[in-house]
Amino acid sequence: MYEVLTVTCNPAIDQTVEVDVLRPGEVNRGQKVRMDPGGKGINVARVLKGWQTDVMATGWIGTANGDFVVNALDRMGILHQFVPVDAVTRINCKIAETKPQRMTDLNAPGFQVDAKDVGAFIQLFDRLLDRAKVVVLSGSLPTGAPNELYRDCIKMAKRKNVKAFLDAEGVPFKLGVDAVPFAVKPNRRELEGYVGALLDTEEKVLEAGRRLLDIGIRWVEVSDGANGAWLMTETKTIRTIPPRIEAKSPVGSGDSMMAALVWGWLQGKSEEEVARLATAAGTVTAAHAGTELCSWEETVAMSRQIHLERVSCSG
Numbered sequence: 001m002y003e004v005l006t007v008t009c010n011p012a013i014d015q016t017v018e019v020d021v022l023r024p025g026e027v028n029r030g031q032k033v034r035m036d037p038g039g040k041g042i043n044v045a046r047v048l049k050g051w052q053t054d055v056m057a058t059g060w061i062g063t064a065n066g067d068f069v070v071n072a073l074d075r076m077g078i079l080h081q082f083v084p085v086d087a088v089t090r091i092n093c094k095i096a097e098t099k100p101q102r103m104t105d106l107n108a109p110g111f112q113v114d115a116k117d118v119g120a121f122i123q124l125f126d127r128l129l130d131r132a133k134v135v136v137l138s139g140s141l142p143t144g145a146p147n148e149l150y151r152d153c154i155k156m157a158k159r160k161n162v163k164a165f166l167d168a169e170g171v172p173f174k175l176g177v178d179a180v181p182f183a184v185k186p187n188r189r190e191l192e193g194y195v196g197a198l199l200d201t202e203e204k205v206l207e208a209g210r211r212l213l214d215i216g217i218r219w220v221e222v223s224d225g226a227n228g229a230w231l232m233t234e235t236k237t238i239r240t241i242p243p244r245i246e247a248k249s250p251v252g253s254g255d256s257m258m259a260a261l262v263w264g265w266l267q268g269k270s271e272e273e274v275a276r277l278a279t280a281a282g283t284v285t286a287a288h289a290g291t292e293l294c295s296w297e298e299t300v301a302m303s304r305q306i307h308l309e310r311v312s313c314s315g
């Protein structure tokens with residue numbers, strides 16, 4: 001049994017290479033390399049499973065090297081049913097500089113899917129929805145997948161009374177928003193893309209978030225890296241600020257935050273508790289190397305250090 005279904009249309013193997021300083025245009029030699037199963041929905045599933053929540057991971061997987069991902073999910077006890085694609089699962093290169101600490105992501109476009117693959121996924125998704133309370137749709141779409149995919153998945157979820165949480169960018173996000181998911185988690189840059197304007201003040205961020213609430217979305221979580229986040233609902237806007245940390249790798253921070261939102265909703269937590277936990281989860285993950293994600297114990301400990309402010313009544 002599972003409560004949460006996570007969709008990763010474009011899974012990845014995250015390869016983190018550590019160097020002192022990256023010298024563009026030169027031969028760089030890595031000091032340490034680590035590989036983690038990645039892709040946004042898969043990371044959400046990894047966090048939730050660690051937090052004792054049963055989860056099913058779905059999407060497409062490239063069979064040439066997808067074993068690395070599915071074996072890791074098996075080891076973690078995460079249920080999975082992916083539509084196999086006769087192709088290579090992308091390898092996303094994360095360059096972790098240590099002096100000073102800085103991460104450069106080089107995400108690949110991923111494999112190509114065709115109409116048959118899309119049809120097979122929709123059929124599988126429809127079946128897997130039957131057992132879920134929540135569905136998480138997150139990350140980029142592979143080449144060939146229609147931009148409407150998240151929109152259509154949200155419509156299907158709503159017909160089955162499953163709460164949809166969306167984390168995407170660009171056109172798939174815009175179209176997904178049109179179907180009015182329960183929750184969205186854009187980072188500030190993604191929200192700028194949605195409204196087509198620079199959001200360089202808190203006021204502008206909140207105005208943009210308000211547009212999403214006005215459509216009928218119930219939880220709008222706008223994340224802003226080391227500055228923390230805002231959780232906006234119809235009645236409250238809560239600003240959360242994390243402590244200063246040594247950020248080894250923010251990869252997976254947004255996914256950890258999404259996992260905490262889902263967990264908080266499943267447990268019926270207050271908006272304040274959810275906001276605190278979500279920011280804590282992202283912060284703990286940012287402090288870890290590679291795509292190592294936040295444990296429950298670390299997140300609870302961090303949540304005590306999150307500064308929380310009620311910004312205004314957003315109603």
Ligand SMILES: Nc1ncnc2c1ncn2[C@@H]1O[C@H](COP(=O)(O)OP(=O)(O)O)[C@@H](O)[C@H]1O
Nearest residue numbers: 187223224225226228247253254279282283286
């Ligand atoms: N350098 C950092 N220091 C502290 N917390 C961080 C840092 N980077 C990310 N986080 C935490 O993770 C959350 C999500 O990170 P963010 O980078 O905004 O999301 P995304 O990965 O989706 O772009 C932030 O709101 C914050 O709580």
Ligand SMILES: O=P(O)(O)OC[C@H]1O[C@](O)(COP(=O)(O)O)[C@@H](O)[C@@H]1O
Nearest residue numbers: 038039040092139140252253254255
């Ligand atoms: O699907 P996209 O947008 O290319 O993102 C994939 C990448 O995002 C990650 O899921 C991390 O995402 P976040 O840092 O936003 O949490 C990586 O594991 C993966 O390489």
